[in-house]
Amino acid sequence: MNPFFEHQLLQTRRQFFGDTGIRLGGAALASMLATPGLSHGASEVHPALPGLPHFAGKAKAIIYLHMNGGPSQLDTWDHKPDLVKQFDKDLPKEFLGNRITTMTSGQGRFPVAPSKFKFSQHGQCGRWVSELLPHTAGIVDDIAVVKSVHTNAINHDPACTFVMTGNEVPGKPSMGSWISYGLGAETENLPAFVALTPNFPNGSNAQALFSRMWGPGFLPGRHSGVVLRPGSDPVLYLENPPGVNRKDRRSMLDALGQLNQRGFEKFGDPDIQTRISQYEMAFRMQASVPDLTDLSKEKPATLEMYGDRVKTPGSFASSALLARRLVERGVRMVQIMHRGWDSHGNLPKEMGNQCLDTDQACAALIKDLKQRGMLDETLVIWGGEFGRTVYSQGKLTREQYGRDHHPKNFCMWMAGGGIKGGTTIGETDEFSYNPVKDKVHINEINATALHCMGIDHERFALRYQGLDQRLTGVEPMNVIKKILA
Numbered sequence: 001m002n003p004f005f006e007h008q009l010l011q012t013r014r015q016f017f018g019d020t021g022i023r024l025g026g027a028a029l030a031s032m033l034a035t036p037g038l039s040h041g042a043s044e045v046h047p048a049l050p051g052l053p054h055f056a057g058k059a060k061a062i063i064y065l066h067m068n069g070g071p072s073q074l075d076t077w078d079h080k081p082d083l084v085k086q087f088d089k090d091l092p093k094e095f096l097g098n099r100i101t102t103m104t105s106g107q108g109r110f111p112v113a114p115s116k117f118k119f120s121q122h123g124q125c126g127r128w129v130s131e132l133l134p135h136t137a138g139i140v141d142d143i144a145v146v147k148s149v150h151t152n153a154i155n156h157d158p159a160c161t162f163v164m165t166g167n168e169v170p171g172k173p174s175m176g177s178w179i180s181y182g183l184g185a186e187t188e189n190l191p192a193f194v195a196l197t198p199n200f201p202n203g204s205n206a207q208a209l210f211s212r213m214w215g216p217g218f219l220p221g222r223h224s225g226v227v228l229r230p231g232s233d234p235v236l237y238l239e240n241p242p243g244v245n246r247k248d249r250r251s252m253l254d255a256l257g258q259l260n261q262r263g264f265e266k267f268g269d270p271d272i273q274t275r276i277s278q279y280e281m282a283f284r285m286q287a288s289v290p291d292l293t294d295l296s297k298e299k300p301a302t303l304e305m306y307g308d309r310v311k312t313p314g315s316f317a318s319s320a321l322l323a324r325r326l327v328e329r330g331v332r333m334v335q336i337m338h339r340g341w342d343s344h345g346n347l348p349k350e351m352g353n354q355c356l357d358t359d360q361a362c363a364a365l366i367k368d369l370k371q372r373g374m375l376d377e378t379l380v381i382w383g384g385e386f387g388r389t390v391y392s393q394g395k396l397t398r399e400q401y402g403r404d405h406h407p408k409n410f411c412m413w414m415a416g417g418g419i420k421g422g423t424t425i426g427e428t429d430e431f432s433y434n435p436v437k438d439k440v441h442i443n444e445i446n447a448t449a450l451h452c453m454g455i456d457h458e459r460f461a462l463r464y465q466g467l468d469q470r471l472t473g474v475e476p477m478n479v480i481k482k483i484l485a
Contacts, residue, residue, distance in 0.1 A: 057454025059417025148426025176214025
């Protein structure tokens with residue numbers, strides 16, 4: 001007997017009805033794709049769920065700038081000038097607490113390391129910004145800084161998983177997958193959700209990236225983020241083989257689609273429908289991606305704004321510009337994951353390199369969106385998975401120090417659709433070790449992002465494993481109303 005049918009016979013009643021909704025949705029997609037003319041991009045193939053958005057959101061798309069590794073809040077946004085007087089003194093035990101990583105738990109002492117970088121005030125809002133971010137300092141009136149973000153995880157993999165999926169346990173959908181599932185896209189020629197993994201400076205301490213950060217979890221596979229590779233060849237095998245023209249490719253896909261449809265009718269496997277939809281998307285991307293990645297039509301002033309490396313395929317600058325072009329073409333979410341921010345030692349040099357690689361492009365992205373009239377409809381989020389400790393890891397001098405992981409408080413910023421620029425929320429203690437005002441959980445950042453997109457995060461749920469699963473988890477979370485426009 002066929003093992004698949006044996007498995008079906010062993011299903012409980014609850015499992016059967018739990019799967020039926022997904023299968024019916026797949027059948028509907030199959031019907032749409034099989035209808036003459038529809039598979040060629042003549043209709044919407046990324047529809048929103050019925051009833052979504054819940055209300056008129058101010059943003060139509062999200063660009064998430066994830067600084068993978070944990071940028072130091074003390075050296076960027078959380079200005080603590082009085083720490084100079086605490087140089088090399090032991091961090092008081094009442095601040096230290098009992099949760100530190102094994103990388104510093106064996107240290108004999110925990111000496112305070114003030115930032116070596118100068119801070120100055122910028123913009124009409126008068127925000128203090130590190131000299132590491134001279135370009136971002138020029139757009140502070142357009143961004144809202146949250147200085148009191150905290151998370152549950154203390155190590156990179158679970159913390160990054162938490163940031164992107166709302167849970168540190170693998171297997172949950174990423175933010176982009178939730179957005180794709182709920183709101184679909186305004187384009188038929190590109191995916192609803194795109195992930196970019198740009199190059200990063202040599203000598204950086206880079207952590208691994210895992211597909212769960214852009215994965216669909218328990219949602220249908222077609223909502224997974226499509227990764228565009230860094231470099232001059234973002235999509236492999238984009239060109240047809242010699243001797244195969246586009247008409248031939250269309251005929252091959254039609255025949256393959258019929259075979260896959262027969263397979264679905266026989267086995268009822270929803271992954272078959274994902275395969276059909278992905279083949280169709282790949283066909284359309286053969287025509288859309290070359291135009292997307294061709295920067296020759298960009299104005300010289302625009303390229304200059306992003307910096308010299310914008311013309312280097314796979315750079316952070318080119319990825320930031322590509323993100324604007326993707327959103328401009330109707331993509332719902334673009335996720336840029338820039339690695340190398342894990343500065344356990346030699347932080348001044350490593351942070352300097354990381355900021356040099358990203359600062360100008362981050363500011364240019366905001367300016368570019370704003371001058372095109374797109375910022376009001378595009379939400380931009382910047383941040384890492386946690387912050388860094390005030391105490392030094394390893395050798396400490398005035399010019400040299402490292403910092404360990406710190407989940408209790410770190411800084412993020414948001415700009416664009418639905419966000420009030422020039423605002424700041426949250427304060428930390430004198431050692432930037434604990435929030436003392438307006439404590440914000442990372443899932444409240446996610447709740448706010450969904451709100452800006454017109455989604456009530458408490459109502460946006462899917463029943464799975466006996467729980468109403470949400471991007472923001474099952475515990476109560478609040479939208480950060482103080483930073484909303």
